[in-house]
Amino acid sequence: MSTAAISTPSAPAVVGVIGGGRMGAGIAQSFAAAGSSVTVVESGERAAAAALDRVATGMERAAERGRLSEPAADVLGRVSVVGSVDELPRTCGLVVEAVPEDASLKARLLAAAERVVSPATVLASNTSSLSVTDLAAALSRPGRFLGMHFFNPVPASELIEIVVAPETGEETLRLALDWTHALGKKDVVVKDSPGFASSRLGVTLGLEAIRMVEEGVAEPEAIDDAMSLGYRHPMGPLRLTDLVGLDVRLAIAEHLHATLGERFAPPRLLRDKVARGELGRKTGQGFYAWP
Known part of the structure; x- marks a missing residue:
């Protein structure tokens, strides 16, 4: 009696990442x-040089921790940086948008x-709170689009939150799940709603901690x-806010405040710190x- 081979999901042969900040660089590193x-x-x-440097630094750290199966230089050799969306390869199996939380910017790109x-090609947004349904409205093929919410730091995180809009196709979801597992990560699938599951719960805890301060x-x-x-959280809510960025937390809170009501109103302390440029780890000072 023969036994059918169990296929292991593989990552797309070609991936595009729009945005080379901390999240974009981490996504690029993980797929490479x-x-x-x-x-x-x-x-x-x-900005292009800085993006490539972020990826290279991440590769070196991963290699030092034994998380790469080949030399860091070989992995980095699979990463290139271009200056325009028009230069993305047509052969991309997946394109992930990872720019700041600005709905009009994301939709345009x-x-x-x-x-x-x-x-x-499957298109995905790394948004942590914006409506995936609204972003899909800017596309001619919304069935090939969904949210893939990665977590910081991307290479070390275990989770991708898959956000499904009403028009997201079943094949698109299946591919996203396969690629999540190919990266060695676990998935949670949620329907599109303000803040999804992770940001809605995480921001609730973070805002209350800021009010306590x-x-x-x-x-x-x-x-x-x-x-x-x-409670055995791996990190406290204020240190996590510093890691994510106070400006990012404020933007998400403002969106949730507008869509879900007063319980997500940003504390004055958060607004004041952002106004002073105290954005957390990336500026050297937060909480x-x-x-």
Whole structure:
């Protein structure tokens, strides 16, 4: 009696990533490590060089921790940076948009990518809170689009939140799930709704922690220790806010406030810190000082 071979999901042969910031670079690194040829879109020579440097630094760290199955230089050789969406390879199996949380910017770039790539290409947004349904409305082929919400730091995180819009096709979802598993990550599938599952719950905890600091209930470290030691969270909500970026948290909170009501109103302390440029780890100061 013969036994059918069980196929292991593989990453797309060619992947495009729009945006080379921390998240985009992490997404690019993860797919390159899984064997994909990755093209990152980042405008401007300085920004392009910085994007490639982020990927290279991530590769080196992964290699030091034994997380790469081949030399970092070989993996990095599969990553290139171009200056325009128009330069994405038509053969991309997947294009992931990973630019800031600006709905009009995301919609414009996704529509531009759709005009360049094959009709069979899956388009995905890495948005953490914006409506995937609204973004799909900018596309000619909304059935080939969905949300793939990665988590920071992407190479080390275990999760991708798959966000399904009403018009997302079954084959598109199947491919996204296969690619998630090819990256060695687990999936959660949610229907499109404000904040999805992860941001809605995570921001709720983070905003309440900020209000506690604002009200003088406890110092940030004490609040974080209460959650990490008492509830076994891997990181406290304020330290996580610093890692994500206070500006990112504020943008998500404002969106949820507008769509879900007063319980997501951003605390004044959060607004003040963002106004002062205290954005967390990326600026060296947030709720903690970062060397």
